[in-house]
Amino acid sequence: MRDVIFPNKGQASYEKFGYSAAVKSGGFLFVSGQVGTDEVGAPIRMPSEQFDVAFANLGExxxxxxxxxxxxxxxxxxxxxxxxxxxxFAAAKQKVFPKAPFPNWTAVGVVNLALPDLFLEIKAIARLQQV
Structure with missing residues (x-):
């Protein structure tokens, strides 16, 4: 069984590209790659701000x-x-993960992402809270 999750403030790309923001399955939340775009799907121009927005979108x-x-x-x-x-990127990451214990992390260098002018995409798996 899987349940899809969408944040309250939507990113235009979910509908445009046909994917879910996240899927709940087996006690975990599988979050699709989050990027630093505004509400209409345009990349934030400044890399440092784009990284902050990518983490904020992940938080949403x-x-x-x-x-x-x-x-x-x-x-x-x-x-x-x-x-x-x-x-x-490290400065933006430090804001949301300021101290140990940290999640495990894999950072991959790529040539480009789904949209021009994107510099970061963050994909995550989280454990769901037990109710």
Whole structure:
């Protein structure tokens, strides 16, 4: 069984590209890649701001499922120009994961993402709260 999750504030890309923000299954939440776009789906121009928005969008999906950043157990991040923007990414990451224990993490450098001018996509798995 699987239940789909969408945040209260929608990102235009869910409907446009035909995917769910997240799926609940087997006690876990599988979150689709979150990016730093505004409400109409346009990439935020400044990389540091784009990274903050990507994490904020991830937070919106987690909240819609009754989870938070502390529930994340696995993260994969995809980076365009990884070395050029990694310090900005690390600063944004530090805001949402300020102290241990940290989730496990895989960072992957890529040539590009789904839209031009995107520098980061964050995919995560979180454990669901027991009710």
């Amino acid at each position: 999906v987690l909240n819609a499922a009754g989870c938070g950043f502390d529930d994340i157990v696995d993260v994969t991040s995809f980076h365009v120009n990884m070395y050029e923007y990694f310090d900005d």
